[in-house]
Amino acid sequence: MRIAVYLAHPRPGSFNHALFDAVVDELRQRGCEVLAHDLYAEAFDPLLTAPETETVSGAAAAEDGQDLALARHRAEVAGAEALVFVHPNWWGMPPALLAGWVQRVLAPGVAYKLGTADGEPVGLLPATRALVLNTSDTPAEREEQEFNDPLHSIWSACILPYTGVTDVRRTVFRTVTGSTDAQRAEWLRQARAMAAELVA
DSSP: OEEEEEEOOSSTTOHHHHHHHHHHHHHHHTTOEEEEEETTTTTOOOOOOTGGGOTTTHHHHHHHTTOHHHHHHHHHHTTOSEEEEEEEOBTTBOOHHHHHHHHHHSOBTTTEEEOSTTOOEEEOOSOOEEEEEEEESSOHHHIIIIIOOHHHHIIIIIIHHHHTOOEEEEEEEEOOTTOOHHHHHHHHHHHHHHHHHHTO
């Protein structure tokens, strides 16, 4: 099984990095072909160009611009059977780098096409399953009552179903600041278990 795994956290040694490493290791131990990307370490360019905003020809803009990294990411996501995203909750959003990755990589003609004039999408990705692992310092009750968990809407309603992913699994590890070594070890165990379930 070919699985693409994406990490978006700028600080080496962060708990997000530990989650990413655990998931990649678990998937590889289970015989998966893992396309692992630390987007900050790779210095992925998140800036959407003007030609890429063209609904019809945007997917061709990267090829015309000779952006080899972008072309590689688009090709990989178009061939992955499952997707994994690891990132912190910053202001109820993914880090800007990951938002830019979504806008540039999950482009029309790559991840979806508009099937009707009123904007109903047809997903193009072969992946039907995705796992999203988030870290947060906001308690769950406050996240739900005051903010209505915006990351849930972003991934489970706004992004992944648009591309054809129907099975979106998401877990938030909280609160990370002040967590003990034992708690983090348990979270890493849970992350491995969820990665295993993704390919079961």
